[in-house]
Amino acid sequence: MSADFSDQARDTLGAIYRNESRRVLATLIRLVGDFDLAEEALHEAMLAAMEHWPREGIPSNPRAWLISTGRFKAIDRIRRRARFDTALDDVVEKLQGEAFDPTQWDDEHLEDDRLRLIFTCCHPALPRDAQVALTLREICGLTTEEIARAFLTSAPTIAKRIVRAKAKIRDARIPYEVPPRKELPDRLDSVLQVIYLIFTEGYSASSGATLTRADISAEAIRLGRLTANLLPEPEVIGLLALMLLQESRRAARTSNDGEVILLEEQDRSLWDRAVIEEGRVLVERALASREVGPYALQAAIAAVHSEARAAAETDWAQIVGLYDVLLQANPTPVIELNRAVAVAMRDGAERGLALIGEILKRGDLQDYYLAHSARADLCKRLGRTSEAVSSYQRALSLARQDPARRFLERRLRELGVAVDAATHGSSPVRPQEPPPR
Numbered sequence: 001m002s003a004d005f006s007d008q009a010r011d012t013l014g015a016i017y018r019n020e021s022r023r024v025l026a027t028l029i030r031l032v033g034d035f036d037l038a039e040e041a042l043h044e045a046m047l048a049a050m051e052h053w054p055r056e057g058i059p060s061n062p063r064a065w066l067i068s069t070g071r072f073k074a075i076d077r078i079r080r081r082a083r084f085d086t087a088l089d090d091v092v093e094k095l096q097g098e099a100f101d102p103t104q105w106d107d108e109h110l111e112d113d114r115l116r117l118i119f120t121c122c123h124p125a126l127p128r129d130a131q132v133a134l135t136l137r138e139i140c141g142l143t144t145e146e147i148a149r150a151f152l153t154s155a156p157t158i159a160k161r162i163v164r165a166k167a168k169i170r171d172a173r174i175p176y177e178v179p180p181r182k183e184l185p186d187r188l189d190s191v192l193q194v195i196y197l198i199f200t201e202g203y204s205a206s207s208g209a210t211l212t213r214a215d216i217s218a219e220a221i222r223l224g225r226l227t228a229n230l231l232p233e234p235e236v237i238g239l240l241a242l243m244l245l246q247e248s249r250r251a252a253r254t255s256n257d258g259e260v261i262l263l264e265e266q267d268r269s270l271w272d273r274a275v276i277e278e279g280r281v282l283v284e285r286a287l288a289s290r291e292v293g294p295y296a297l298q299a300a301i302a303a304v305h306s307e308a309r310a311a312a313e314t315d316w317a318q319i320v321g322l323y324d325v326l327l328q329a330n331p332t333p334v335i336e337l338n339r340a341v342a343v344a345m346r347d348g349a350e351r352g353l354a355l356i357g358e359i360l361k362r363g364d365l366q367d368y369y370l371a372h373s374a375r376a377d378l379c380k381r382l383g384r385t386s387e388a389v390s391s392y393q394r395a396l397s398l399a400r401q402d403p404a405r406r407f408l409e410r411r412l413r414e415l416g417v418a419v420d421a422a423t424h425g426s427s428p429v430r431p432q433e434p435p436p437r
Contacts, residue, residue, distance in 0.1 A: 009053040016062050017046060022141050024066050026113040029120075030176050031067075032074040035138065035166045040077065045070035114139070115230040116176050118223075121165075122191040123174050130165035131194045133158050139226075140219050150216040151201060178231075188231070192239050192295060195223045199243050203250075217247055234289035238296025241282035245302035248275040260407040264311040276306045294330035297322055316346035333364035337371055344378055353378040369398035373408060380415070389417055 021042065028038035045066045059065040121135040136142045136150075144162065148155040168174070179187040202217030224240040252266035261267075283303045286296035301322045308314040323339035336359055344352020356375045365371035376391035389412065396408040396419075409419040 009058055010050070012058050012062065013046070013049050013053060016066070020063055020066075021046075022139060023114055024063055024070065025138070026117040027067050028070045028074070029117060029138075030113050031071055032078075033176070034170065037074050037077060038070070041070035041074040042066070044073040048073070112178075114226065115178050118191055118227060118230075119178055119187060120169060120174060120176050122187075122194045123169070124187070124190045125172055125174060126165050126168055127161075128194070128197070130161045130168075131190070132198060133161040134165045135194055135223070136198065136219065137162055139223065142219065150213060188233065188235070191227065192235060195220055195227065196239060196243070196295070198223065199246075203243075203246055214250065217243070217250075221247065234286045234291050235293040235295050237282050238286040238293060238299045241279045241286060242295055242299035242302055244275050244279035244282070245299060245306055248272040248279065248306065254403065258403055260403045263305070266311075268309060271306070279303065280306065292329075294326060297326040297329060301326070314345070316342055320346050333359055334368070337365060337368075337374060341374055349378040349381040353382065367398060369395040369404065369408075372398065373411075376411065380411075385415055389415055393417075 024045075025038055025042050028041050029035055032038050032041065048069050049062075049066065053059070118135070118139060121138055122131045126134070132151075133147055136147045137144065142150075144155045144158045148158045151158075178184075199217055199220030202213045202215070202220060221240070221243050224236070224243055228236045228240045248271050249263075249266065251272070252268065252270040253261055255261060279299065280303050283296065283299045286292070287300060289296075301319055304315055304319050304322070319342045320339065323335065323342055326335055327339060337356065340352050340355035340359065343355055353375065356371065356378065359365055360371060360375070372391045372395035376388045376395060379385075379388035379391060392408055392412050392415070396405060396412070399405045399408060412419050
């Protein structure tokens, strides 16, 4: 075998690993019924390919070769363990007895397995933080170190979440399947919440030195595209549209030195018009369905913002109307807050301030810094300086993100207030919906 062919085999294997390994893994998990065993089998199959392909040639169906080899490697591992645990004999017998033709595993079969894996990782029996970690690890292929960096925690913490999640799936015998049609809406909602939570952390980080993390937003969008391709339900399409429309503003949301730029002050020439157009087409597709849900409605609001070439041209009446419908579909305090801000832009600061006051009076969002920041902004517009200062100070005590803290400190200095940079407060509530900034 020539050196050139050996290089070609290694290049092919590298490309398959980058682009196909998660699909192969999803099928192996279904075949062997165990996350860790499937990962070990995939690793051993890749090592076998590195040994055999340069010498014997690249197989006509590389993915099928890896699935078949991985399955045999898993059987060998179980056999070795069965020497010490006779209960595993039944597992070996089952795996060997199942009809298996790897040439039948075409793209449709592989994609079905990936959809099963998504629903398994996002099963509602798992804690939300475990769903997020397991999804990023098993579907996106991120390492525990990469996930830990994205969520500003330690790799051992992430590893423990993943281990516990896998144990829960195994011990509770959570089925590796797409739920029946009658259960799909509730189960799909869990999947979409996980994807959006991942996106939200990248779009508006909960803490740390930077406002956004492009890498984690990109993973969420990749997950959204995958899920929309596998299951083109209106809300899946709506979520993908929402993420794209929000992501289109990334370049305008911070200054060169990392400072926050609010939506009304952004340079809209920096918005990515190609991404906006893709998002708007998806919004229209989602809204064409009779089953319009919260993600599609939020995407429609983002689309209205994207249509305005200047802040003054924003159609606030249409945005308020969409928020009215959204509140009926998903009545959360954060959505109510965003509607109040839109009402302030349509009807004046006094009206918006009254609505925010009602939210805070109920006790909702008392620990959410953006609620107090929004109230402060409206008080400032109305010339109610002392109230603005009080609300900015409350927001500052709650903010955990460095750019957000610097923004609030600037607002206080503009009102002639000296700021103690060491001020800290309790951790804010993490909202489901990021603000439109």
